[in-house]
Amino acid sequence: MKLLVLNGPNLNLLGVREPGLYGTVDYQGLVDLVQAACDARGIQVRFYQSNHEGDLVDAIQAARQDCDGIVINPAAYTHTSVAILDALKAVALPAAEVHITDVTKREPFRQISYAGMACQGHFIGQGLQGYVNAVDFLMEKINEGKGN
Ligand code: DQA
Numbered sequence: 001m002k003l004l005v006l007n008g009p010n011l012n013l014l015g016v017r018e019p020g021l022y023g024t025v026d027y028q029g030l031v032d033l034v035q036a037a038c039d040a041r042g043i044q045v046r047f048y049q050s051n052h053e054g055d056l057v058d059a060i061q062a063a064r065q066d067c068d069g070i071v072i073n074p075a076a077y078t079h080t081s082v083a084i085l086d087a088l089k090a091v092a093l094p095a096a097e098v099h100i101t102d103v104t105k106r107e108p109f110r111q112i113s114y115a116g117m118a119c120q121g122h123f124i125g126q127g128l129q130g131y132v133n134a135v136d137f138l139m140e141k142i143n144e145g146k147g148n
Contacts (some may be wrong), residue, residue: 004067006071007047014030030092043135077115
């Protein structure tokens with residue numbers, strides 16, 4: 001089983017960016033945490049982060065070739081991008097949405113999630129652990145699909 005873990009704009013600045021909201025662990029720390037969780041579960045994983053909407057769309061499309069599922073934190077594009085929603089629908093891979101913060105308790109403009117409409121799992125406000133919980137969710141979902 002192989003997963004794509006996709007992060008959108010400004011998540012490369014984790015650890016520096018609004019640490020009161022997003023914490024003090026940097027992007028590499030997030031990658032290390034999720035890589036370790038995937039290793040422990042015998043899952044292969046590819047990480048990709050971009051600040052550019054089209055690059056995220058390209059990464060979702062590329063996942064069709066070799067991935068069984070997608071963990072995605074589209075960051076600000078969550079609330080604006082129909083292109084990312086459409087890409088997730090197009091590839092039709094099992095997908096889980098992650099938000100480090102509890103967007104449901106933040107500004108009104110964060111209350112809509114376009115990408116989330118194409119995701120079967122939602123891990124919101126669980127900090128970095130949300131990514132690991134998303135991996136567990138997808139592992140179960142993908143195994144169910146294989147009849148395990
Ligand atoms: C975020 C929440 C988004 O509203 C915000 O634009 C982000 C990060 C989160 O992980 O909590 O960049 O997706």
